[in-house]
Amino acid sequence: MKFFKVIVALILISSASNAQEVFDLAYNAAGMAEIERLFKEKVKPGGEMVFTRVPRGLIISIDENVFFKPGHEKIRCGGLEVLDEIAGVLHQSDKSCVIEGHTESANPEISSYKNNWELSLARANNITMYLMRCSKVSPERLFPIGYGDFVPFMDRDKKEMDNRIDFVIIDYETSR
Numbered sequence: 186m187k188f189f190k191v192i193v194a195l196i197l198i199s200s201a202s203n204a205q206e207v208f209d210l211a212y213n214a215a216g217m218a219e220i221e222r223l224f225k226e227k228v229k230p231g232g233e234m235v236f237t238r239v240p241r242g243l244i245i246s247i248d249e250n251v252f253f254k255p256g257h258e259k260i261r262c263g264g265l266e267v268l269d270e271i272a273g274v275l276h277q278s279d280k281s282c283v284i285e286g287h288t289e290s291a292n293p294e295i296s297s298y299k300n301n302w303e304l305s306l307a308r309a310n311n312i313t314m315y316l317m318r319c320s321k322v323s324p325e326r327l328f329p330i331g332y333g334d335f336v337p338f339m340d341r342d343k344k345e346m347d348n349r350i351d352f353v354i355i356d357y358e359t360s361r
Contacts, residue, residue, distance in 0.1 A: 217243045220278055220354050228270040231263065235346065237339070242280070242356035246338070249288060249308070249348040256296030258307035260315060268312060271352060272320030281326045281359040284309045284316075285351040289334040306331025312350060326359075 221236055224245055228234065232248040252264035260268070275282055286305030298304040309329035316322040338346035 216278075216280070217354065217356055220274065220280065221245075223274045223277060224271075227274055228267065230267045233346070235340075241353065243354045245352040245354070246346055246349045247352070248346065249350060252312065252350055253308060256298075256304070258298070258304060258311055260311055265315065265319075268315055269320060272316055272322050275316070275320075275322050275326070278354070279326075281328065281355040282316075282322075283328045283330060283351075283353040283355060284312050285336075285353060286312075286329075286331040287333070287336060287338075287347060287349050287351065289347050300333065302331055302333030302335070304331075305333045308350065328359075 217238065221243055224234070224236070228245075230247050230251045232251045233246075235244075235246040237244040237246065247267070251267055252260050254261065286307075286309035288301050288305045288308070296304060298307065306329070309331050313327045313329040316327055317324045334347065338349065340346070
C-alpha cells in the first residue's frame with residue numbers, strides 16, 4: 186500500500202505545476218488520516234460517530250444524545266467523558282476545531298429556548314467552554330457555531346443525525 190501511495194505522489198508531483206502545493210496536499214491528507222485514526226481509536230461515544238472528509242478538513246459527527254438531554258444545553262456526565270477523550274485527540278494535533286451544533290428538537294414545552302438556532306448555539310458554546318476550561322484546549326483553536334435545523338445531515342438515510350454535534354478539524358491555518 187505504501188508503494189502505491191509513493192507512486193501516486195510521484196506522478197502527481199511530476200505533472201504538477203507547483204510541486205510544493207502537491208507536497209502540502211499530501212502532508213495535510215496524511216495529517217487528517219492520522220487525526221481520524223486517533224478519533225476512531227480513542228473516542229468511544231457510545232453512539233454513532235460518522236467521519237466525513239470535506240475541503241475544509243475532517244468532520245466528526247456525533248449524535249446529540251451523547252452530550253445532551255432532548256431540548257437541553259447542559260452537558261450530560263457521560264458526555265463530559267467523551268469530551269475528555271476528544272480533548273486528548275485535540276492535544277495531539279495543532280489543528281483548529283469548529284464545534285457545530287445542529288438540532289431540530291427545540292420544544293418550548295421541554296426547553297428554555299424558543300428556537301433550534303438558539304439551542305444549537307448554546308450547546309456548541311457549552312462544549313467549547315468545557316474544552317477550554319476543563320480540558321485546557323487553547324481558546325485560539327476552538328470556534329463554536331450553531332446552525333439549528335438549517336444544515337441537515339448530508340446522508341438523508343441517516344435523518345437521526347440531523348440532531349448532532351460536529352467537530353470539524355480544520356485543514357488550514359486559522360487565527361483570530
